[in-house]
């Protein structure tokens with residue numbers, strides 16, 4: 001039995017500040033815009049808001065490159081605005097968590113400016129500097145062959161001090177040196193304590209398993225001989241000191257009633273994950289695993305997409321239900337965030353005749369799984385990926401842009417490369433989650449006034465998919481989500497904390513039961529666009545199951561395309 005906690009039962013809604021709501025019509029979302037929509041969020045049934053980085057930043061990676069932890073990105077507002085936001089959230093009985101990005105800073109952070117100023121600067125060792133290597137012809141080479149997560153080499157040469165610095169993401173995101181104790185304590189004071197003292201309720205911890213690098217920073221095995229750099233996750237993920245560092249962070253946090261959810265990329269091994277999330281380990285309260293959202297993406301080569309089907313989807317989405325059962329660990333339930341394509345497009349169908357059904361079906365699955373439920377802005381109205389016909393210039397994310405650059409260099413020897421790349425981007429580019437939130441059907445979808453150009457264009461689907469159309473309309477996805485979230489709260493022991501059991505009923509049906517609080521529930525969903533015959537599984541056939549929610553009213557013994565149902569039985 002899992003111990004009850006507010007952060008386990010709380011429903012979390014992720015906001016991407018740049019794209020949520022622009023209050024002053026400069027084309028960029030802002031803090032005041034978020035405040036103006038808090039009642040909307042609360043009415044949805046949300047308990048906890050997570051905002052992606054709103055800190056001062058040159059925005060090379062949309063705020064995941066922070067130049068001052070204690071200040072705010074100017075177009076978003078001021079520290080006072082953020083204090084007002086915290087207050088406004090608390091006034092409505094909700095809580096708020098911030099993004100904690102401490103694997104790296106911006107190259108314009110004062111710490112890095114000092115560190116790069118000279119080899120003898122006291123902060124030199126706060127980042128990871130190494131001398132050049134030289135090949136047999138005397139040419140300067142990088143310290144090792146690692147590839148960054150954004151496709152480019154992980155080292156950048158600094159002319160001034162004649163050394164390389166390490167960056168696991170963009171060159172403008174130098175990695176902090178966690179081996180340096182003074183640096184660690186500066187991080188705790190500036191990035192963590194500063195905001196805890198202002199009353200926030202926790203952190204989503206960015207790329208949390210990369211702080212500790214493998215000693216000696218050795219070359220990675222050459223698996224792609226034609227490439228200049230190599231995939232090197234194992235040398236910078238889950239390194240030897242990571243658990244020690246996380247316990248240190250946890251010591252700081254444990255003075256407050258807060259929680260952490262860490263992002264855990266490139267960690268497929270279940271026992272590795274348990275070391276982070278077991279309560280007894282005192283590190284993180286839960287993590288985001290990439291098993292489901294990473295489907296179809298090749299680790300280290302995101303846009304080389306491979307096919308996946310409903311069997312894969314079911315296996316990955318239910319993996320942590322099984323693993324955390326009978327342990328002291330906790331998990332997350334999510335299908336979207338700011339780094340992923342939209343769930344209806346990726347895991348169901350976004351064609352007009354199916355997408356609303358598909359959205360409701362996914363809502364029923366997510367709403368009845370065990371763990372803390374995270375919803376990403378726009379998911380509640382069923383926003384979908386931009387179409388294949390989207391002009392290439394609309395892709396703004398550094399990852400997409402780097403990739404397109406690489407592809408254009410390849411076009412000579414592979415003329416089909418561009419169309420292949422566009423197909424991949426259409427599925428898994430981060431841009432799909434970053435277009436403006438669709439509030440209504442006016443020219444800029446109500447995100448900003450019609451007179452200004454938003455920082456990313458709205459996608460055409462806003463005319464059919466928007467909040468104004470769905471709010472109060474009985475059969476809308478938005479109203480359906482509200483019902484699902486109500487039911488989840490009404491039956492916490494069952495849906496939030498319950499015991500999970502998968503029932504095998506063929507590839508395209510997802511069927512599972514939950515047990516908790518002397519009750520049983522049965523969720524059944526048709527993940528395909530074809531009609532499926534179905535019968536109540538024998539496991540619950542003898543119980544008196546009653547339908548509490550569904551997205552269609554068809555015959556009992558068959559499920560229409562993307563139909564889903566949830567039944568419960570009372571004692």
Ligand code: TEU
Nearest residue numbers: 061064101149169206207265290294339
């Ligand atoms: O992402 C961390 C990360 O490693 C992802 O690239 C992950 O591997 C991928 O999404 C799996 O599909 C975080 C932020 O969420 C992202 O927006 C930032 O760009 C990145 O950190 C750097 O701060």
Ligand code: CA
Nearest residue numbers: 022024028030
């Ligand atoms: Ca604005």
